[in-house]
Amino acid sequence: MPEYSERFFRSGTLRIHFRDWGDPTKPPLVIVHGLRDHSHSFDELARGLVDRFHVLALDLRGHGDSETTPYYHFGHFVLDLHNLVRALRLEKPVIFGHSMGGEIVATYAGCFPGVPERLVIVEGLGPPLPTMDEEIAWTIAGFGRIDQAMSGQRGIDDLEAAYRRMRERNPRLTERQARELALLGTRAREDGKLEWKFDAMLSTMALNGPFNLEYAMAFWKRVAAPTLILHGAESGEFWRSKPGAIYLDPDDLQRRLGCFRAVRFVEIPGAGHMVHFDRPRELLAEVRAFLDTPEA
Helix, strand or coil: CCCEEEEEEEECCEEEEEEEECCCCCCEEEEECCCCCCHHHHHHHHHHHCCCCEEEEECCCCECCCCCCCCCCHHHHHHHHHHHHHHCCCCCCEEEEECHHHHHHHHHHHHCCCCCCEEEEECCCCCCCCCHHHHHHHHHHHHHHHHHHCCCCCCECCHHHHHHHHHHHCCCCCHHHHHHHHHHCEEECCCCCEEECECHHHHHHHHCCCCCHHHHHHHHCCCCCCEEEEEECCCHHHHHCCCCCCCCCHHHHHHHHCCCCCEEEEEECCCCCCHHHHCHHHHHHHHHHHHHCCCC
16 A cells, blocks of 8 residues: 555635545644745655654645645645645644645644644744845845746756756755655656646745734744654755855743743754654654653
């Protein structure tokens, strides 16, 4: 039998895909990926949890095998998660989110505090706060990125080229992982090339406006579920484009963590932003330890 089944549900007018792992009689656990990622990135995590949970790995709109839309907004991704929970009639799911997926999970749990059993948020407390000048420059540059996106992604010659790019971006991946992700994370185009499984028009999110930390924290303060927050110790390079940088300054980190009523914070050594690629065993161990701990 296959490890998982490919399933779909409706979110508004879109057909949204998810991977269904394991026994539906077990407690549900939902995995939400980040921007320009997809559910297959978390196959190893799903394999490590399927003995205890019915794992449901979501492809947000415009990602993986879900349908696309001309424009994207953060709130629509929260809606996809909400509609998955409703469509499958999930009761007290554990919800895991990485990066933007973590922001989605935290916002959803703030909207509906009684729904999640527990939360796991990996690298998902939002970006370090830029200056308003930086935000404006990012938005203005976004118009150019959208123009480029209108013609689609630049093609990838073949799977070997996709594999090399995976290894360049994520050097800690094993060869097996990188080849599997290159295969599962691309699709064939009519011109004979491959492209990554995300919609180029996700660039329209540049026009959503700046990340509003005060607004996000207002939702975090409503979260009732026990929450595990994990960061990669070396993720500052991703967030700040500077080797050796830290993700969040200590005071900023404590301010954000302090919004959650029952929180455990863990930093994983040797991991960057893609913790599930860099230190998959350590990530799984921390998640399992948190989920095995009885509520206080």
